[in-house]
Amino acid sequence: MSHTTEPKKGEANRLINATSPYLLQHAYNPVNWYPWGEEALEKAKKEDKPILVSIGYSSCHWCHVMERESFENDSIAAIMNEHFISIKIDREERPDVDQIYMDAVQAMGQSGGWPLNVFLTSDQKPFYGGTYFPPESWAQLLKQVARVYNEKRSEVEESADQLTNAIATSEVIKFRLKDNGTEYTTTTLEKMYEKLSMKFDGNKGGFKGAPKFPMPGNWLFLLRYYNATNDQEALRQLEVTLSEIARGGIYDQIGGGFARYSVDADWLVPHFEKMLYDNGQLVSLYAEAYTATKLELYKEVVYQTIDWLEREMTSKEGGFYSALDADSEGEEGKFYVWTKDEVEHVLGAEANLIMSYYNIEKEGNWEEGKNILHMHVSDEEFAKRHDLGVAELKEKVWKADELLLEERSKRVRPGLDDKVLAGWNGLMQKGLVDAYVAFGEPKFLDLALRNAHFLDQHMIHDFRLNRSFKSGKASIDGYLEDYAFVIDAYTALYEATFDEQWLKKAKGLMDYTIEHFYDNSEKLFFFTDDRSEKLIARKKEVFDNVIPASNSQMALNLYRLGKIYDHEEYLNKSSMMIGKMTALMEQETAYLSNWAILYADMATPTAEIVIVGKEAELMRRHLTDRYHPNKIMMGAIDASDLPLIKGKTTIGGATAIYVCYNKTCKLPVTSVEKALEQLQ
Template sequence: MNQAPIHKEGKANRLIDATSPYLLQHAYNPVNWYPWSEEALDKARKEDKPILVSIGYSSCHWCHVMERESFENDSIAAIMNEHFIAIKVDREERPDVDQIYMDALQAMGQNGGWPLNVFLTSDQKPFYGGTYFPPQAWAKLLQQVATVYNEKRGEIEESAEQLTNAIATSEVIKYRLKNEGSEYNVNGMDKMYESIAARFDKKRGGLNRSPKFPMPGQWLFLLRYYHLTDNQEALRHIEVTLHEIAYGGIYDQAGGGFARYSVDANWLVPHFEKMLYDNGQLVSLYSEAYTATGNELYKQVVSQTIEWLEREMTNSMGGFYSALDADSEGEEGKFYVWTKAEIEKITGDDSDLIKDYYNITEEGNWEEGKNILHRRISDHEFAAQRGIDVAILNEKIAKANNLFLKERTQRVRPGLDDKALSGWNGLMLKGLVDAYIAFGEEKFLTMALNNASFITSEMSDGERLFRSYKEGKATIDGYLEDYAHVIDAFIALYQATFDEKWLNKAKTMTDYTLKHFFDNGEKLFFYTDDSSEKLIVRKKEIFDNVIPASNSQMALNLHLLGIIYDNDDYKSKSKAMIGKMTSLLEGEPTYLYNWGILYSYLASSTAEVAIVGSNANNIRIRFGKRYYPNKVVIGTKQSSNLPLLKGKEAINDQTTIYVCYNKTCKLPVTDIDQAYEQLK
């Protein structure tokens, strides 16, 4: 697999030794770039120069544009080199740095985005910033900032101090968080649902806006709400959303996998990069939706996306790469789009059917007669209109997709960001486990186990995680995000396999986070390890975005592990965490959806399902095919020291299911249907 291109002209700068593909892209810029390092920060202090921090990531389209226009421009580079210590940061490797300076930009009253360019005093305090700048505007700004820094230093330092104090304010103080949560009920869930439902796009799904970003966690919350309340409007919205995304250009119809977002409201025109974190969560979402609805479209999407993961995003040890670029040959989407003539040549006798199925036209729906493959109706509807059998249609579509993939092998591929990030691997690992539980495909479990082994052998030293892995080397202390999502995945992997080593690893890492990340005063976790590099502020992440907040995920992890291990400390910490968020959550759940999922567990009591006997694993597989999200499933073929399995045994040598709530069990049964009746 190729990675993002490196422009090898002239002399390399200090980024040449980086592991980040994004930094390596800039290694031959005439800018005298440094990575974020003590060397760069010390140089700024010694020379009393302002710092320019430029933050981006390998699949960022406008990052590439600004590099071509400005950072490869010798005259602009000369200005940067003369007046600034220039530091390049990969936001995916250093989200802690990105988080601080993105907060600073927003505190300046500006909209955030990438590339993120922020000017700092020599002691790392921000005083001005922005995102993308055209080359002339960038050159002018550099000169102005250099002049003001030299002539009005006192004003600059005063402004930087005020900004630093603003971003250093504790989230608990900033959002007036206090422990208010003790009653968790359906009424609270109704309030959250009504707040989100007011923004539904009822025709195309998602929220009523453009561009449209997949937000898998919001829809998982709605699924949990539907399960708890049987609200049919919630289910309809989930189904419309998942159908429209699966039919749209945001989904790679030929090869599987989802793009980062669509620029329009119809999910048609994607921003073509594919991110591991989106795809991991969407695999989980479509798998869970399948168990709730039985819709075969969801199974198709999951299977095709996992094929893409295996084909294009997996290293030799089972680790998963981070991203595929939007661009190839300097053109966005070129790898993925088709002309009408190309479709006709590739598909031959079936071309009329394929053109209709994927809505191919001479004019195109993209640029210059180019088409993004997309669908508008179900296979059953299309087959009926054509008067052919659905099975025959599916064969022809599968054949065409294989021909498209073969043709793509002749094209220049988008850049591959081939670093593995532990937290993102955790999200995809969880997706694979959810897919295995929903569909029972052994390949999904094999990929999950290989990935879990990769994380533990290459990205962990036992209780600690590292953030990034590339070319045999793990670097950067793990962030709370990494621990939170790997712990979540390992809890799920235990529940799918009943192999207690994954549960033990989840507990070990949880205990590490409690020791090194948890703020006992505010009852929330810091984003960084207490032994990691000290930045100007130490932040806490509480709002769910495209990726669930690390604090909300840790609260969920503590809830589940607290039940499995009967650990009151875990459970009380989890309740204290969500208790702080309750008032915010009921009023504005859109970016607190993962907290809302935990709220739903507390509103209805989490079921404890214990399966004991020689056939425990097979019963577990069958048990997972029905939708009941608020449960933990534990099991053993013989015996276990887990508290919820003590004293439980197979009755009359038959594998036995115990359904319990709050450690109080109903009558043991040997029939899955009876167990589900007890859950109801």
């Protein structure tokens, strides 16, 4: 067997040419890493060696630990270099590869997670894998796998074939998705809500138990369910959840932005990494929840989080970065936590009040001496206890936050993953548009427009989308997730501005996706473009997780664009997709909540609102002050070719609002109040 030369001490391996910050973190490991691609895959065949695929991402804590313990260890690296072709993958750049091998590890009966380490035959078929391994077990496993691969090849290949067949089985067959024509009823909606409500933590919000993840799709479904049924308990559960998260340590109290999850059941101790996709969706959710509840806390969270986005996560071109690491100086959370002495030093005379406000203790409320800033009660309650006016308290807290933030900015910062991912940018852009619609803040629209232009100029060519942008260049073919969230953001941007260029771009991307991703036989979309690299399986993503499934988002996009363009094919496709999922949705609402949101839109009438005239934009703003989420907004200052606007005119020169349901319009009105009455 030929021997692969390993990098010499201090010498870079092949990852040095990668764009991914995660791969670059591994560029000086003694492991002879390759990026995923032709060179490594060919080499494995030529040398008849098994492939080791190791998958992670830049802000993954246990990925760093395994690197430190094993991949920087010369003797372990030597075993890897002798027996394997080792490939490092950034799961955020290549979710297609990650999805296949994550499925494989779960099919072996193991729980998935990252780092994901999977052994493949030289033709990319998986035969063994797992997640994090401590160094001794890792070294032992490497030797064992190499021995079995050489001595029991036929058994290895047989098991690899079986696994490959299992993961290549279509999701439609695997989950018994049937073409059900769907009757959309609030009864089915109630069943979905009941399924979810069994998991509620009525005290602290979210679902019972720990760790606790903010799951924006689940809470948005609660809000839409409340809107459809007026169920006050659903609204209460939503408010408890959003208020507890906003006051918890999972939210960065002085800097804005949400951490990935909390390790406890109280939202107190975060896993400190901040991901763009969480923050984009949570900005949308808090903005919409504010419109429904008018709770000031939600507005503060949105404004502060967008400040963080602008300050720490925006590239000079207008793209949004992917993530901030949990660790700085090799220590988790070091950047974010405070000792009592540090706070006293920064705040002087105001320190006692603020320490009480944020629950800072001498012995620390987390690890010894270290405090995670969080609140136990509302500002109103705290102000009353301390004999202060609410406005006075807010002013004091705001000043203290400024000082603490300034002091914190002198610390060593957590690592920044500065690649720009199209789909995640779509989620954040949509968050900004939703925030603009809720609050009318021009800055939010400016940021959204800058991002929309950035994507359009740098990441979209002839309606074909790139996944990733870094160091001035776009790379990797877009996945369904990228198209789904960019289409959603552009559609929302049209509805917030009535600028039809964004609508046309959304439709162009939609038509490209139907042509290159849609599976006519199963009536769902593949995750990958038919022009892209062929892997051992072509998957479809149907379950909503922390990020909604790309198929559920496409079904929503088809529904909205179908309404706006009066496009029967889009509406039929959307209806067939949701019909396939309804039976499963009733059983597994928590994992299909984005589908359930579309179901809620279909179970109650969707208003088509058209505004025509000089004041179209102003009237849109007044109309969206009131909570009515199940609507499509269209408008024009004068004429438009959109089917639902054609032929609609001003009334005696005054801007007119047309409220329509299923293309049938009520009498046009010239005041927002009258339009709101028609919406009731």
